Amino acid sequence: xxxxxNWLKExxxxxxxxxxIGKVLTNTGLEVESVEVHETVKGGLQGLVIGQxxxxxxxxxxxxxxxxxVDVGGxxxxxxxxxxxxxxxxxxxxxxxxxxxxxxxxxxxxxxxLAKIRGEQSEGxxxxxxxxxxxxxxxxxxxxxxxVPNGTPAASFYNISSDYIIEIGLTPNRADAASHIGVARxxxxxxxxxxxWPSVDSFAADxxxxxxxxxxxxxxxxxxxxxxxxxxxMVKESPEWLKNRxxxxxxxxxxxxxxxxNFVCHEMGQPLHAFDADQIxxxxxxxxxxxxxxxxxxxDNKERTLLDTDLMICNGKQEGMCIAGVFGGAKSGxxxxxxxxxxxxxxxxxxxxxxxxxHHQLKTDASFRFERGTDPNITVxxxxxxxxxxxxxxxxxxxxxxxxxxxxxxxxRSIEVKDKNVNRLIGKVIPRNEVHGILSRLDIRVMDVKxxxxxxxxxxxxxxxxxxxxxxxxxxxxYGFNNIxxxxxxxxxxxxxxxxxxxxxxxxxxxxxxxxxxxxxxWTNSLTNYAYQQKHNLKFKGEAIxxxxxxxxxxxxxxxxxxFTGLEVCAYNINRRQKDLKVYEFGKIYYKEGGAYKEEExxxxxxxxxxxxxxWRHKTQPTTYYDLAQHVLHxxxxxxxxxxxxxxxxxxxxxxxxxxxxxxVEIGKLGKVKAALLKDFGMKQDLFYxxxxxxxxxxxxxxxxxxxEVTKFPEVRRDLSLVIDKQVSFDEIRNLVMxxxxxxxKNIIAxxxxxxxxxxxxKKAYALGFTLLNEQKTLTDEEIDQTMAAxxxxxxxxxxxxxxx
Numbered sequence: 001x002x003x004x005x006n007w008l009k010e011x012x013x014x015x016x017x018x019x020x021i022g023k024v025l026t027n028t029g030l031e032v033e034s035v036e037v038h039e040t041v042k043g044g045l046q047g048l049v050i051g052q053x054x055x056x057x058x059x060x061x062x063x064x065x066x067x068x069x070v071d072v073g074g075x076x077x078x079x080x081x082x083x084x085x086x087x088x089x090x091x092x093x094x095x096x097x098x099x100x101x102x103x104x105x106x107x108x109x110x111x112x113x114l115a116k117i118r119g120e121q122s123e124g125x126x127x128x129x130x131x132x133x134x135x136x137x138x139x140x141x142x143x144x145x146x147x148v149p150n151g152t153p154a155a156s157f158y159n160i161s162s163d164y165i166i167e168i169g170l171t172p173n174r175a176d177a178a179s180h181i182g183v184a185r186x187x188x189x190x191x192x193x194x195x196x197w198p199s200v201d202s203f204a205a206d207x208x209x210x211x212x213x214x215x216x217x218x219x220x221x222x223x224x225x226x227x228x229x230x231x232x233x234m235v236k237e238s239p240e241w242l243k244n245r246x247x248x249x250x251x252x253x254x255x256x257x258x259x260x261x262n263f264v265c266h267e268m269g270q271p272l273h274a275f276d277a278d279q280i281x282x283x284x285x286x287x288x289x290x291x292x293x294x295x296x297x298x299x300d301n302k303e304r305t306l307l308d309t310d311l312m313i314c315n316g317k318q319e320g321m322c323i324a325g326v327f328g329g330a331k332s333g334x335x336x337x338x339x340x341x342x343x344x345x346x347x348x349x350x351x352x353x354x355x356x357x358x359h360h361q362l363k364t365d366a367s368f369r370f371e372r373g374t375d376p377n378i379t380v381x382x383x384x385x386x387x388x389x390x391x392x393x394x395x396x397x398x399x400x401x402x403x404x405x406x407x408x409x410x411x412x413r414s415i416e417v418k419d420k421n422v423n424r425l426i427g428k429v430i431p432r433n434e435v436h437g438i439l440s441r442l443d444i445r446v447m448d449v450k451x452x453x454x455x456x457x458x459x460x461x462x463x464x465x466x467x468x469x470x471x472x473x474x475x476x477x478x479y480g481f482n483n484i485x486x487x488x489x490x491x492x493x494x495x496x497x498x499x500x501x502x503x504x505x506x507x508x509x510x511x512x513x514x515x516x517x518x519x520x521x522x523w524t525n526s527l528t529n530y531a532y533q534q535k536h537n538l539k540f541k542g543e544a545i546x547x548x549x550x551x552x553x554x555x556x557x558x559x560x561x562x563x564f565t566g567l568e569v570c571a572y573n574i575n576r577r578q579k580d581l582k583v584y585e586f587g588k589i590y591y592k593e594g595g596a597y598k599e600e601e602x603x604x605x606x607x608x609x610x611x612x613x614x615x616w617r618h619k620t621q622p623t624t625y626y627d628l629a630q631h632v633l634h635x636x637x638x639x640x641x642x643x644x645x646x647x648x649x650x651x652x653x654x655x656x657x658x659x660x661x662x663x664x665v666e667i668g669k670l671g672k673v674k675a676a677l678l679k680d681f682g683m684k685q686d687l688f689y690x691x692x693x694x695x696x697x698x699x700x701x702x703x704x705x706x707x708x709e710v711t712k713f714p715e716v717r718r719d720l721s722l723v724i725d726k727q728v729s730f731d732e733i734r735n736l737v738m739x740x741x742x743x744x745x746k747n748i749i750a751x752x753x754x755x756x757x758x759x760x761x762x763k764k765a766y767a768l769g770f771t772l773l774n775e776q777k778t779l780t781d782e783e784i785d786q787t788m789a790a791x792x793x794x795x796x797x798x799x800x801x802x803x804x805x
Contacts, residue, residue, distance in 0.1 A: 002249040003183050004038070005164035007267075011196050012184040018164035021187065028186045029477040030177055031169045038163040040244050041133050043109065047100025048132060048154035049073060050144065056082075056089045061118040070095055070126065073151015081122035086140035094132065094142045094154050096125040105130040134158070159240075163248050173464035175372030179269030189441040189478045198267075200384035203398070210277060210399035212342050216407075217288035221311040222324065224347040224406040225287055226379040228387050229277055231340045232396035233257065239393060257334045257341060260389045262365070270345060270374060270382035271366035273313075273322060277340035279332045282316015285342065287324065296320045297330045298362075310356045311348065325353040325370040327362050340399070341390065345383040347376040347410075350463075358549050375461030376410045412445075412457040417471050419452050425472045428484050438478045444471070503601075503698045506639075507586050510603065513638050517631060519582045519605070524565035526588065527555035532564045536676065538652045542591025542598065558590035562604035563653055563673070563689060570606055571681040579685065580609035580623075586694065601694035605631060605670075608687040625656075625672055628688040632670055635692065636660070639701035646731040653677060654689070658731075662700045668692035715746070716772045716779050718788055721804040722795055723765050726755070733766065733799070740794045741787050744779070747771040765804065 005018040014021055022032035051072040059065035059081065066082050072095050080095070087093075096102050096112045102125070103109045115122050129135035129142055132154075148157060155161075168183070176182050184195050210229040216222050235255050237243075243253040246262060253259050261272040290296075292308040304323075306312070311324035321332040325348035334341065353370040357363060380402055387398055423429045436446045439456060444465070448455040458465045465471060476484070511521060530544060531553070540560035550556045559565060562585055570581055583606050590599045607623045614620045636644055645661040649669060657671015670690035678687055724733075730750050737748050752767035759765055772779060772787060795801035 001168045001170040001178060003166040003168060003180060004245065004248040005035075005166060006161070007163075007245055007248065008166075008180050008184060008187075011181050012187055012193050014187070018166060022166055024190055025166070025168065025183065025186060027477075027480055027482065028190050029171075030174065030183065030186055031171075032166055033169045034165075034167045036165050036167070038165045038248050039160070040163075040247065041103075041158070041160050043101065043103035043133065044162055045132060045153070045155040045158060045160050047112075048094055048096050048102070048127065050146070050148055050150060050152040050154060050157055051078075051093055051095040051126075052150050053087065053089050053091045053093060053126070056087055059118060059120060061120070065118065067120050068126070070124070071150045072097065072124070073149060076151075078123040079121050080124045080126055081117040081120050082126045082141065084126065084128065084141040086143065087126060091141075092144040092146055092148075094127045094144070096127055096132070098123050102127070102131060103133045105133050105136055165248060172372060175369060175374065175463055176269070176461050178369050178372065179266055181268045185443070186478075189438065192441060198385055200381060200388060203384040203388055205401045206397035206399065208400055210340060212277065212280060212400065212403070213284050214403045214405050215284065215286045216405045217286065218311060219407055221289070221349045221352040222287045222346060223349070223408065223410060224376045224379055224404070226345045226383050226402060226404045226406075227285060227342060228383055228398065228402045229340065229342050229400040230387060230390055230394075230396050231277075231399040233339060233341055233390060233394040234396070235334060235336050235338050235394065242393070255334065255336070256393045257338070257390055260386050260393065261343075263389070264382055264386045265365055265369070268378060268382055268385070269369055270378050271325065271369055272382060272386050273328060273344045273366070274334050275313075275321060275328075275332045275342040275344065276334055276338040277342040278338070280315045280321065280342060281319060284316035285321075285344075286314040286316070286318065287346075288312060288314055288318075290314070290318075290320060294320065296323070298323065299328045299330055299333055301330055304360055307356070307359055309352060310359075311352050313344065323356060323360070323362070324348050326357050326360070326367045327364055339396075341396075343383060343386060343390070345379040345386070347374055347379055373461075373463030375459075376406075377460060380404055410460045412459055413466065415456050415458060415465075415468055415471055417454055417456055417468055421468060422472050422475060425469065426476050426479070426484060430475070430479060434479075435475055438475050439471070442474055442478065444474065503695070506698050506701065507603075507694065510635055510638060511584070511586070513634060514584045514605070514631070517582075517634065519584045519631075522566065522569050522583050522585045524562070524569060524585060524587065525555065526558055526590065528557060528559040528564050529554045530557045532677075532680065533560070535680065536652070540591065541589075542593040545590050545592050545597060559587075560589050560591050561653070562587050562589065562602050562691060563677075566604055566606050566689070567673075567678070567681045567683070567687070570608060570687060571683050574608070574683060574685070580611075580613060582607050603635075603692040603694045603697075605690040605692075606687060607631075607689075608683075608685055623686070623688060625670075625688055628670055628690055632660075632668070632690050632692070635697075639697055641697075641700060645735075646729070648729065660692075662696070665696060665700075666693070667696045667700060711773065711775045713774060713776075713778050716784055718770045718772065718784065719751075720768050720770065720788065720792070721765060722768070722792075722801040723759060723763050723804060724795075724799050724801045726762050726764050728799055730766070733768070733795075736794055736798060737770070737791060740790055744772045744774060744783070744787055745770055746773045 018035050022035045026032045049072050051070045054069045054071055056066050056068045059067050064083060066087050068080050068082055070078050070080050072078055098112055098114050101109050101111045112125050126141045129137040188195050210231050212229055214225055214227055216225050235257055238253050238256045238259040242259050242263060246253050246259060249266060251262055257274050261274050265271045289308055290306055290312050294306040295303055296306055297303050312320040313322040313324050314320055320329060322328045348370045350371050350373050353367055357367040383402060439446055443459050445457040446454055447457060456471055544560055545558040547556055566585060573581055585604045587602055588599045589602055607628045609623060610620045611623050611627055646658045649657055649659045651657055653674060654671035655674050657669055659666050659669040673687045673689050734748055737745055749769045750766055751769050754765040772784060792803050
């Protein structure tokens with residue numbers, strides 16, 4: 001938001017510099033992003049003075065040049081060669097002295113230097129309008145009708161003043177500060193100064209010759225609507241002071257009536273709209289919605305199709321004249337021929353205005369303010385202010401009393417504030433009288449004061465102050481964050497009770513584990529393209545949640561899986577020759593089930609390319625499913641869940657894979673992504689994907705630290721080779737081993753799997769390694785042989801295995 005420093009000073013005393021005021025505002029929460037110099041004329045006419053031509057003669061060596069002498073004040077008389085046809089002795093002119101940089105209306109700035117022109121000395125330049133940025137004319141030099149002394153600075157003569165433009169990064173909750181008086185309120189609260197509100201005491205209706213009745217059909221969308229008429233107004237160019245005010249904040253002046261509505265909007269934050277009263281058919285204003293599909297042409301001459309929720313300002317024939325709070329219509333706007341005016345000042349519902357603004361993609365100064373919430377109690381005051389300015393600058397008369405439709409006045413909010421909560425949240429005990437003083441300067445009235453608490457009355461224009469914590473925030477920002485001393489132990493406090501978020505620490509630990517194993521973390525958008533799953537007719541848990549005001553079809557739904565957004569990242573990197581990828585993401589999936597919206601935490605892992613970069617010690621090895629499984633196992637072990645069950649699954653996005661079970665609850669899945677899906681993303685290399693259900697994994701986790709003495713007795717390793725059916729998984733073998741002998745078997749590994757020559761079709765050979773240990777004594781050969789014999793019997797009888805000897 002743009003604020004003019006000079007304009008701001010009209011409402012409150014500011015002896016401080018613009019930079020100093022910027023710091024004050026930043027300390028109150030209105031973060032100042034920049035303070036820049038603004039000049040109504042570029043360069044500020046610095047180095048230009050008013051002079052008088054003493055003599056003027058024809059140049060001896062050029063037909064179109066004149067040699068002049070010019071008195072520029074202080075006893076200085078300069079010879080200047082001039083090419084203007086209208087130069088003559090006795091004229092008062094604008095002179096650019098040597099060394100001055102002039103800024104022409106068109107073209108680049110240039111510096112005036114001492115020079116000889118066709119043999120004659122020239123020590124300055126007599127200026128035309130366009131040469132110094134005062135206009136477009138280049139017909140001749142500027143000739144002034146004035147008696148000001150020679151040497152008078154041109155900036156002083158033309159009343160050129162510098163201003164400072166303060167850019168504020170206004171947060172959405174601070175709608176009250178979206179104006180110059182709104183910003184002055186914060187200065188008032190911080191520096192204990194009074195605001196000078198423009199007087200409207202002289203407002204009075206001159207007659208009732210142009211009364212336009214108002215009817216509000218939808219009071220939920222328009223709680224208050226005020227209007228007044230003026231007749232005999234002359235629509236013309238605005239005076240310089242008004243144009244300069246608007247130009248300073250980046251607005252283009254249009255005419256005096258429209259400029260006044262913009263001026264008042266930026267002065268006090270109340271948007272206004274002016275209608276050509278002669279174009280209001282039926283002589284009546286009706287505030288209502290029109291049927292969906294109604295066509296309406298706006299001021300930019302674009303035809304728009306209305307929704308049935310678009311609030312409209314209509315005439316007596318039920319025809320739209322303006323999209324309420326957003327944009328005017330092409331037929332009822334102010335033109336140079338307008339004489340009679342209906343002036344509108346209203347309070348519109350933020351919900352209605354935002355929905356309309358978003359749908360029609362119309363962002364205006366009015367919608368910016370109405371979307372955030374305006375002051376319902378200022379509509380009549382703003383109306384009177386604008387009407388008086390129009391009467392002053394455009395003539396005419398006020399032709400009706402103010403019409404004000406306000407069926408259900410919006411009351412102040414009452415909030416209870418406890419001293420202990422103020423002190424606890426701020427982290428410092430502030431004297432109660434100082435707290436009450438701050439609230440009073442913020443227009444928040446303190447009442448019903450008790451020993452440990454009090455009630456406050458918050459005016460409606462403070463749409464962001466709705467609860468006790470908001471009141472405390474107001475106290476703190478005016479008291480000053482920098483005035484709160486930090487304790488030796490930093491901590492936060494709150495009014496509500498929240499559970500300890502241990503899951504955040506758990507996720508951080510898993511992230512550190514993965515990062516330590518060569519993974520990089522990614523963050524992706526929760527919005528994704530529905531076409532990804534439509535193309536392959538993929539179904540996920542629940543219904544997809546479609547975004548109503550989607551920015552594009554590529555971001556049309558909330559994701560039901562992290563896979564697609566992760567594939568976008570992988571494809572982006574692969575296309576830039578970063579083909580060996582190990583990435584992970586903590587994110588959420590979303591779905592609708594039983595009419596309720598739901599979201600769930602997920603941890604996704606992606607691996608593709610080679611396991612490690614090629615080097616002189618190792619040959620490159622392509623990533624396999626087992627590499628991903630190893631990292632998933634690390635996560636499971638880190639969570640203290642060593643005995644999860646695995647089951648093969650048929651999944652719509654995986655060529656093959658397994659799911660992980662804790663009892664009967666699935667807590668994740670992993671596998672190889674289907675080539676058809678990868679092809680959609682332009683990927684030709686295999687990709688392996690795991691999706692773990694973070695919340696369920698966390699709830700089941702039991703990462704206890706167990707410390708025990710290293711056993712005194714030796715481990716024994718025995719290997720076994722067996723041929724089994726191809727569909728038997730290693731998990732089944734491990735479960736059978738642990739069921740047969742879990743006391744002595746401490747570990748089991750598969751160090752070779754083979755299919756092919758000398759192995760029957762439909763079979764595979766496993767080479768297994770078993771680690772045996774008795775923590776109480778040294779194992780004997782007899783115990784070892786008995787254990788292995790029991791395992792071989794179990795393999796043969798329960799798995800139909802053939803033991804290779």
